Amino acid sequence: xxxxxxxxxxxxxxxxxxxxxxxxxxxxxxxxxxxxxxxxxxxxxxxxxxxxxxxxxxxxxxxxxxxxxxxxxxxxxxxxxxxxxxxxxxxxxxxxxxxxxxxxxxxxxxxxxxxxxxxxxxxxxxxxxxxxxxxxxxxxxxxxxxxxxxxxxxxxxxxxxxxxxxxxxxxxxxxxxxxxxxxxxxxxxxxxxxxxxxxxxxxxxxxxxxxxxxxxxxxxxxxxxxxxxxxxxxxxxxxxxxxxxxxxxxxxxxxxxxxxxxxxxxxxxxxxxxxxxxxxxxxxxxxxxxxxxxxxxxxxxxxxxxxxxxxxxxxxxxxxxxxxxxxxxxxxxxxxxxxxxxxxxxxxxxxxxxxxxxxxxxxxxxxxxxxxxxxxxxxxxxxxxxxxxxxxxxxxxxxxxxxxxxxxxxxxxxxxxxxxxxxxxxxxxxxxxxxxxxxxxxxxxxxxxxxxxxxxxxxxxxxxxxxxxxxxxxxxxxxxxxxxxxxxxxxxxxxxxxxxxxxxxxxxxxxxxxxxxxxxxxxxxxxxxxxxxxxxxxxxxxxxxxxxxxxxxxxxxxxxxxxxxxxxxxxxxxxxxxxxxxxxxxxxxxxxxxxxxxxxxxxxxxxxxxxxxxxxxxxxxxxxxxxxxxxxxxxxxxxxxxxxxxxxxxxxxxxxxx
Ligand code: WT7
Numbered sequence: 001x002x003x004x005x006x007x008x009x010x011x012x013x014x015x016x017x018x019x020x021x022x023x024x025x026x027x028x029x030x031x032x033x034x035x036x037x038x039x040x041x042x043x044x045x046x047x048x049x050x051x052x053x054x055x056x057x058x059x060x061x062x063x064x065x066x067x068x069x070x071x072x073x074x075x076x077x078x079x080x081x082x083x084x085x086x087x088x089x090x091x092x093x094x095x096x097x098x099x100x101x102x103x104x105x106x107x108x109x110x111x112x113x114x115x116x117x118x119x120x121x122x123x124x125x126x127x128x129x130x131x132x133x134x135x136x137x138x139x140x141x142x143x144x145x146x147x148x149x150x151x152x153x154x155x156x157x158x159x160x161x162x163x164x165x166x167x168x169x170x171x172x173x174x175x176x177x178x179x180x181x182x183x184x185x186x187x188x189x190x191x192x193x194x195x196x197x198x199x200x201x202x203x204x205x206x207x208x209x210x211x212x213x214x215x216x217x218x219x220x221x222x223x224x225x226x227x228x229x230x231x232x233x234x235x236x237x238x239x240x241x242x243x244x245x246x247x248x249x250x251x252x253x254x255x256x257x258x259x260x261x262x263x264x265x266x267x268x269x270x271x272x273x274x275x276x277x278x279x280x281x282x283x284x285x286x287x288x289x290x291x292x293x294x295x296x297x298x299x300x301x302x303x304x305x306x307x308x309x310x311x312x313x314x315x316x317x318x319x320x321x322x323x324x325x326x327x328x329x330x331x332x333x334x335x336x337x338x339x340x341x342x343x344x345x346x347x348x349x350x351x352x353x354x355x356x357x358x359x360x361x362x363x364x365x366x367x368x369x370x371x372x373x374x375x376x377x378x379x380x381x382x383x384x385x386x387x388x389x390x391x392x393x394x395x396x397x398x399x400x401x402x403x404x405x406x407x408x409x410x411x412x413x414x415x416x417x418x419x420x421x422x423x424x425x426x427x428x429x430x431x432x433x434x435x436x437x438x439x440x441x442x443x444x445x446x447x448x449x450x451x452x453x454x455x456x457x458x459x460x461x462x463x464x465x466x467x468x469x470x471x472x473x474x475x476x477x478x479x480x481x482x483x484x485x486x487x488x489x490x491x492x493x494x495x496x497x498x499x500x501x502x503x504x505x506x507x508x509x510x511x512x513x514x515x516x517x518x519x520x521x522x523x524x525x526x527x528x529x530x531x532x533x534x535x536x537x538x539x540x541x542x543x544x545x546x547x548x549x550x551x552x553x554x555x556x557x558x559x560x561x562x563x564x565x566x567x568x569x570x571x572x573x574x575x576x577x578x579x580x581x582x583x584x585x586x587x588x589x590x591x592x593x594x595x596x597x598x599x600x601x602x603x604x605x606x607x608x609x610x611x612x613x614x615x616x617x618x619x620x621x622x623x624x625x626x627x628x629x630x631x632x633x634x635x636x637x638x639x640x641x642x643x644x645x646x647x648x649x650x651x652x653x654x655x656x657x658x
Contacts, residue, residue: 009354020400021439024416027157028389032436034298034450040451046250047109048453050077050479053294054286057330058092058182059083060259061077063286073497073504074484075477077287085285086163090126090331091257094539102334105308105357106152109199109340119332122159125152125248131246134604135225138191140258143220143268145189149198150339153227154315155325157193158267159584162285163257168347169229169280172316173198173205175597177213179278183270186280187486193244202344204230215240218528225531229403248299249372260473262286268486269318269633271424272536273495274526280486281318281424288322289330291480295449300361300390301435310336312350317533318424319394322480323363327428340612341654342368348377351383351410358434359385362410363392366531369402369410370562377409385410390435390642391417395532396564397520403442421445423468423506424534424646427480430454430519439595444519456510456518461500469511472520474504478644483656526621528557533599535567536590537621540602543595547588549577554611554619558628566603568628570611570648580607604628610644611634 014197023452024032028603042049054063063081093101099120106115117125122591129496137149144161146168148154161168169187171180172595184192192214197206208226215221226234227244263284270278296302302309309328313319327333335546342350354362372380373608393403398419407417421431430452433440440446448454453476474481481504485492499505509521523529526537536556544553557565560645571588573580581587585605593601612620626633627648635643 007428009239016603020404021441022416023413023439028301028304029436030417033301033303034433034434034436035435038298038434038450041284046451046453046476047647050290053451054078054290054479056082056297056363057083057088057286063262065655069477072477072502072610073493074489075287076098076260076263077284077479078290080495081286082259082287083262083286084163084257084259084283085266085326086126086285086584087160087257087259088129088289089326089536090123090631091121091157091472093332093494094123096332099123099581101332102154102576103601104152104335104337106335107353108151108337109202109338109344115152115359115622116524124157124164124253125156125252127158128165128248128251129156130255130257131251131267132206133164133166135162135247135251136191136225136242140260142166142191143187143189143263144168145184145187147173147192147193147211148227148315149173149192149200149205149207149229150315151195151198151227151229152337153193153195155178155337156589158315158321158325159329162266163255165258165260165264167267167282168430169268169269169270170316170321172314172597173207174316174599176594177210178217178595179597180210181214181217181460183280183312184214184220184277186270186278187268188219188220190222191225191229192223193225194220195229196232197230199230199340200344201402204232206232208234210220212237217601231268260285263483265483267321269471271318272527272539274538276536276539276542279488281482282484282486283427284483287479287481288427289326291478292322292327293330294451295429296323296431297331298334298365299420299429299432299449299488300371300392302328302331302333302361304332304334307333308336309333309356309358309361309363310338310354310357310359311392312338312342312368313363313394319363320429322428339478342371348379348382349418351380351385352602354385354388355383358387359610360387361392363394364390365394365395366398366402366564367531368391369393369398369406373402373405374526374562380409388413388415390508391415392420392424393417394420394530397522398443401444406440410438414460416440417442419443419445421508421518425482425506426474426478427482428478430474441513444513444517446517448518454518455502456512461503466512466516467514468488469521470510471499471524472506472508472510473500474526522565523557528555528567528597529633530557530560530565530567531563537599539596540567540569540600543592543600544571544588546595547591549573549580550588550613551575551583554621554624556625556628558603560603567600568624569602570608570624571605572608574610606648610641610647612639612644614639614646
């Protein structure tokens with residue numbers, strides 16, 4: 001537990017003793033989708049409970065066995081079942097007579113640019129895109145990379161892939177060409193779907209050039225399908241590039257879908273781990289869709305006839321997959337999808353959208369909430385947000401101040417806030433209050449959802465008593481669990497299942513309070529959480545070391561008021577580089593952006609002469625974090641040379657920050 005920030009621990013332990021709870025509103029509790037009996041039902045017959053949740057999907061062939069766990073940690077759920085994820089998200093709703101229902105109210109960033117897409121229209125477009133992918137030579141089992149802005153075609157492409165059984169790998173548009181190339185290569189994606197660009201922060205940003213550059217780094221990609229979104233000029237290679245409007249528009253809106261095995265791969269989502277190489281998290285069809293649909297329905301108390309739901313995540317992250325695409329569509333939800341940033345063209349844009357579409361359920365990240373708090377209460381006060389009935393939070397621990405502000409200022413003190421803990425690996429929400437059941441405490445994710453078995457354990461894997469801290473684990477398999485890491489079963493076993501037999505190690509520290517409720521504290525490994533985005537210290541260190549002027553680098557996540565954590569790097573320059581020149585800090589920050597993406601840019605880079613190391617040569621990141629957070633430097637007795645910390649502190653005092 002030494003890796004946790006002391007400040008964070010302190011804040012949490014102070015607040016955990018505060019006796020503040022918010023009970024569910026009576027009217028919500030009276031009609032809630034999930035009630036307290038669900039906990040008992042799931043506890044009495046866990047697999048029976050999951051089988052019941054699986055009934056919310058349409059199956060071409062029913063499963064024979066709910067779970068095959070004979071070869072852990074390799075799970076098979078709903079063995080023998082057959083289904084199609086796209087059929088479940090689109091066709092069946094049209095067949096049920098909901099073709100005219102809006103699936104997405106899409107809002108472009110430039111004001112006035114909107115589009116409502118009904119389920120019937122979505123079905124036609126998904127079929128056309130599926131036919132187009134087939135024409136490009138994509139076959140069942142082939143991987144398709146998606147590098148797109150937040151536009152309807154992104155959802156259409158994901159569903160088209162699912163429809164033909166070609167696992168997609170969506171790469172966040174903020175990642176660099178290098179990051180895109182390594183993901184394409186790792187899963188051998190021969191077709192890439194992209195756009196000329198998208199709108200962010202009031203301007204058109206480019207995407208296609210990164211795909212072009214990624215193509216020069218390996219020879220995996222055969223075809224690139226390009227949506228025209230902004231009209232900006234793009235380089236064109238006739239042998240590879242195809243316009244979406246040329247190829248997709250001419251396709252038939254009919255496509256007979258095939259039904260795949262429950263365990264057919266649905267998608268690969270790359271996420272940072274503790275080494276430099278991102279992990280390809282593999283999700284398969286049935287279990288994933290069951291998990292996403294069940295939690296979206298239960299945790300958000302979704303009433304498809306009346307709710308208007310909005311999750312602000314980017315589709316490039318798992319939240320966008322489970323809670324903008326698969327969960328909501330499987331549940332026949334009407335959702336809002338917004339292309340741009342919250343401050344464009346003004347800082348009230350999100351609240352204006354909530355007012356305009358009468359959003360009832362809103363799901364966002366603590367980092368955004370803290371930003372709005374900074375911008376001031378007078379901005380949301382200008383809008384009528386009385387339609388809201390449930391608020392959600394995800395991505396990092398939500399500090400109680402932000403929780404209360406969110407509930408009061410955005411939710412008008414009426415709305416429950418569900419603080420949902422989960423991960424790319426878990427596929428769906430694992431720990432969260434239920435809005436109609438839980439008496440929630442600000443800052444706590446509370447209890448595992450019915451069907452999930454979570455615990456906090458000590459170094460030996462023993463459950464800790466209430467009032468103590470330890471490591472967060474999941475003790476039973478769940479349907480939406482990752483099945484493996486793409487092409488790396490060994491790393492899958494080693495990373496998640498090797499610490500304690502039979503338990504999934506999440507990589508988070510947590511505490512159980514006196515009532516046994518769970519407070520997630522943050523990562524206990526070399527993974528940082530910046531604005532709810534997962535970044536690996538090692539990956540950023542490797543990026544820095546690949547710069548010709550850098551000899552050595554150490555990266556830590558320091559507490560940051562807005563982004564949760566921020567990247568702080570300590571760099572030793574090569575002697576041939578001298579002092580690195582006047583722009584060295586900018587040069588290194590830009591280099592990290594080029595290697596990984598702008599989200600990984602260090603907030604601060606300190607050029608130092610030495611790094612604190614243990615006798616065995618391990619960098620003592622804890623001490624570096626102390627310096628970065630301006631705290632008294634902790635215990636240095638295990639340092640090989642304890643004077644090093646004084647040098648670092650001097651360096652920190654004079655370092656350049658921008
Ligand atoms: C890590 C997973 C899953 C959605 C987005 C992030 C942290 C996530 C919470 C929460 C405290 C949280 C954890 C987790 N995290 N939600 N409600 N409270 N911490 O997905 O990139 O896979 O990151 O985000 O540290 O391990 P991800």
